[in-house]
Amino acid sequence: MPPFDFAPIRLTLELAAITTALLLLVCIPFAWWLSRAPARIRLPLHALVSMPLVLPPSVLGFYLLLAFSPAYGPGRFLKDHFDVSLAFSFPGLVIGSLLFSLPFMMNPLVAGFDALPKSLAEASYVLGKSRWQTLLRVSLPNLKPALLSGTVLAFAHTMGEFGVVLMIGGKIPGVTKVASIAIFDEVESLRFASAHYYALILFVLSFAILITLFAVNRNRFKPF
């Protein structure tokens, strides 16, 4: 067996887990708000959130790299005030992944909130419950399929990202070298055997995730 480094796999899973957790925190209130916003706000925002679906990852990566660079406004601000540089760092990767996987979490959640009958939340308000209690006790429990789809899709998509990571993270071992980059790296160095290992692990993980999603949703996707 050729020398095999598990670090890229671990890093990939870490990045995907952190990104998915943060996306859940951000997207639940955002999707809730967006599903009730008037069309003139909703339409452009929804399009903006969905941009990573159609934008080449290298474009997103390029602009993020410029934004992170201490030579320009946002990067300089972070450098001057917090002594933080996001380019070629793990936190930088997390920010890139958040943007890149945003639509995969947002779209199922917005669709889920849209599909909930309005009267459910209204009934909860009339019965004396606040918006927050209504979200936690009525809306979210009835959104399990959407939550599951968003979580699984965002996780799987973050695992597979390549272009953005390469642009803003490079391939620093243990810091930004995730599995998809490692495959590219191994192939470039003609180490096909270890490229196979990484590729197979990603293949099996992705397949297992999708199987889980479909199996669970088969029982869950039922109209009330």
Next chain:
Amino acid sequence: MIRLSLRKKLHSARGDMDLDVDMDIAAGEFVSLFGPSGAGKTTVLRMLAGLAKPDSGRIEVSGETWYDSAAGIDLPPQRRRAGLVFQDYALFPNMTVRGNLEFALKDTRAKSRVDEILEATHLGQLAARRPDTLSGGQKQRVALARALVSDPGILLLDEPLSALDPEMRLRLQDEIASMQKRFGLATLLVSHDLGEIFRLSARVRCLEEGKIGRQGPPGQVFGGGRLSNKIRLSGVVLEIKTADVLRVLSILIANEVVRVTALPRDIEGIGVGDKVFLAAKAFNPMVFKAEAGGDRVVLQAGGSDPKD
């Protein structure tokens, strides 16, 4: 005592309409709001519950002001104590029947109230079931029970039985009537079903194009008061045909189509789709009990209206 005086501009499919409603409901009284769909009935209920905002007006329930545009008062739905039964029931699919009722408790220690109401509405055996396993009639009962648990100042019923078959309707009408009496709740029913209004309400108000029209006891409002008939049925004209000098009307009464002849001058102004009364004087009706295996004569009425 409940007083409301509400004005709101509505934008409906048929153009703009000014909703202008003034009415009061005595403590424990059952009042119906009758009118065609699109007349603004549901909006009145939603404004009462705080789910829609009037342009101006006042809502006062048992001395509490829920809304007053002049004084800048507008209580949120959470603080209004309105027991609203939604047309689609709006039961929470993730909770059991008992869970739905407990959700409505203001004081979570008062679980005995849930048991009491489960019993009163005959839902005890369904307490552990989830809404998607219930029939339409059962869901309706849960929705009513949930509104009762919240100890409302007024019960608001939005076409509560429109999705049910006629037999279930009759049974639930009785149940609503008995619950309403038992809890002594001032109740506002929105409906376009005459039968429902006759059976349930002491007073009816007609809402037409956003304005309150005729009002009073149902028997009087729906034109029957001035007839000295012995029997009177309400129905809808399905068809008017000409036969020589006469007209033949097909009238739908409950689920039966009745055909009657009339002189053209007697039915002037009556058209297809109109609600009408079919009255007959001085005859002896036969009353049969409908039973499986053939009809059986139970009673031969003496020709007098039992309501007289």
